[in-house]
């Protein structure tokens with residue numbers, strides 16, 4: 104098939120002006136991300152000059168060439184694909200019990216019902232004695248945040264070398280008391296403990312889905328990550344580092360294997376996460392919460408916003424909500440990217456990044472279903488005859504957390520990337536949305552107590568929530584309930600929020616000899 108269906112001058116002009124007219128503020132933010140990733144080696148004006156040439160080429164050649172293969176449903180839905188499924192907990196409990204009332208006091212209150220909040224509720228229902236009650240409050244509906252807006256890949260966390268390198272970069276600035284060698288060793292320790300926790304997380308998820316018979320379309324078919332010629336050296340190094348540290352999920356596969364796994368036609372070896380899986384992301388949240396609600400000591404209220412949390416003089420917290428006051432001994436912030444807009448102390452600690460996805464009908468002929476793919480500027484998956492095309496990870500102001508403002512330009516650019524790696528295929532775009540994920544400055548999560556009392560957080564999962572949240576919730580629930588006969592995979596010396604909030608007072612791990 105001819106990739107370049109003849110695109111006449113008029114169509115080219117039309118696409119150019121449609122793209123130009125569709126440019127929004129977020130496209131300028133995303134432009135900065137692209138300049139940083141692609142042209143950061145050049146002085147400011149040259150970098151931006153190169154960007155403008157790149158953008159013109161996209162608008163005049165690359166995107167117009169692929170647009171004949173794409174049609175756009177009218178009206179285009181802004182609903183994330185997963186949230187089109189029936190939510191058994193929609194408007195819970197108000198739909199069936201409009202006179203329900205929030206309890207006056209509970210043991211532990213969770214803010215947010217995504218992967219994190221629902222996981223906490225699940226473990227609480229399994230482990231807490233009956234008299235200790237947990238209350239989950241969600242300002243919209245369960246899975247309405249990033250957890251219902253993602254592409255449904257169950258990641259094995261980030262790979263060892265990636266974690267090591269983000270932490271190392273941060274330690275260079277924040278731990279200047281250490282030698283370079285000590286910083287390097289500490290970064291490796293961070294990566295090691297993160298990967299071990301993520302591996303355990305994946306196993307816990309698998310076992311839970313089997314044990315509970317959750318109907319969440321669970322598969323484990325891996326995740327192929329395209330690497331270009333300039334990324335080959337780092338790919339080899341990252342695989343070698345993974346093997347050396349005992350974290351062997353991350354590996355490299357040659358172009359023939361890439362074609363077998365993902366149907367992608369690439370010139371160079373790609374990264375491959377063998378253990379990555381896939382699921383219906385929102386159904387995972389709803390299943391966990393529905394199961395938790397079978398237990399009398401878990402309550403959940405949707406459409407109830409937490410407005411503020413104050414410490415009480417005699418311990419515990421007073422939580423002001425849109426439906427009245429609640430007292431709790433412990434509070435868990437499970438708000439991820441929404442947290443800095445809720446509590447400005449977390450500005451620059453949890454940094455909201457916008458990522459976007461689209462879904463539609465039609466897919467490349469050789470693309471298998473239920474695995475995942477990523478390249479430098481795209482990510483996606485295929486579920487049945489529905490194709491997901493995603494892109495972007497750009498910082499947005501705190502106030503925009505949770506606001507869906509996807510870019511049509513980026514969507515079309517990501518689609519052109521699909522057309523680069525696959526044979527041409529027809530695609531009918533039906534849904535387009537965005538969501539926000541939380542990054543810490545070292546891209547390493549914070550999991551633990553915020554105030555050394557009863558206020559906890561699980562956050563900063565850097566767009567890899569499925570690789571962290573479940574196990575992290577287990578550990579925090581264990582800590583609150585003082586359960587000590589299970590491994591704690593998130594030791595405070597690595598994960599405590601003090602690492603970022605008060606680094607001078609943080610109890611850093613001892614640096615091990617090689």
Ligand SMILES: Cc1cc2nc3c(=O)[nH]c(=O)nc-3n(C[C@H](O)[C@H](O)[C@H](O)COP(=O)(O)OP(=O)(O)OC[C@H]3O[C@@H](n4cnc5c(N)ncnc54)[C@H](O)[C@@H]3O)c2cc1C
Nearest residue numbers: 215217218219242248249250253254256409439538568569
């Ligand atoms: C486009 C996109 C693609 C992604 N792809 C993947 C992927 O394939 N795999 C993966 O692992 N991760 C992916 N992620 C990231 C993943 O979705 C997140 O890491 C994960 O969902 C975070 O879960 P969470 O429960 O901590 O946060 P969220 O799901 O964001 O939940 C936070 C909840 O808190 C609620 N809330 C906020 N403030 C308040 C308040 N004041 N009162 C009450 N409730 C409040 C919100 O309404 C929200 O429901 C992706 C994200 C996006 C946006």
